[in-house]
Amino acid sequence: MSGSEVVRLRPQRIRVMCxxxxxxxxxxxxxxxTSLTGPTGSGPATFQRGDQFAMIGLGLLVAIGILMVTRLRVEADAQGVRVRNxxxxxxxxxxxxxxxxxxxGSAWASLELVGEEQLNILALQAADKEHAVxxxxALRALHATHQQTVTPQAG
Structure with a gap:
């Protein structure tokens, strides 16, 4: 593993689903x-063109919210890890x-940090099976490489 290696990972299945x-x-x-039309005689509601466009706009906003999940990624190199959840x-x-x-049994991987904190890596999901493994x-290998370069200097 070279010192300039960069690991970039994104979830697979969740992106297709989203x-x-x-x-x-x-x-x-x-x-x-398109089904929102003028008065049908069965109720007091009337719908205008603006209502139809608002409904389409609402659908687009919901779709954008769903697509926010596709932004998940993790990138790592010799210096550290960058996680976007x-x-x-x-x-x-x-x-x-x-x-x-x-x-x-975990749904995704995580980083155990020095201060007893945990940072979830949502980009590495159990649903992706071998891709996540x-x-x-790859992340463990980079971490081990870093540990090996730091330990001899400390001792």
Missing amino acids: WSLAVAVVVVFSLIA VIGSYDVPWDEVRAVRFNR AGVR
């Missing part, structure tokens, strides 16, 4: 918008990482 769901949401909201990004140097964990192994 894109499919986002398209479905836009289609459903568009169909609802749905809300928040974290830049953690290897000195602050005690372990890269992916416990049985390979990602955790």
Whole structure:
């Protein structure tokens, strides 16, 4: 493993699911918008063109919210790990990482930090099976390489 290696990982299955769901949401909201017509005689409600456009706009906003999940990623190199979750990004140097964990039954991997804190890595999900396992192994290898370069200097 070279010192300039960069590991970039993104979830696989959730991205496909999110894109499919986002398209479905836009289609459903568009169909609802086209079904909003003028008075039908069965109720007091009347719908204008603006209501139809608002419904389509609402569908687009929901789809954008769903697509926020596709932003998940983790990038690591010799200096540290950069994690982007749905809300928040974290830049953690290897000195602050005690372990890269992916416990049985966990939905995603995590970093065990020095201060007894834990940082979830949502980009490495159990649903991705071998892709996630390979990602955790790559992160562990980078962490081990960093530990080997630091330990001889401290001793």
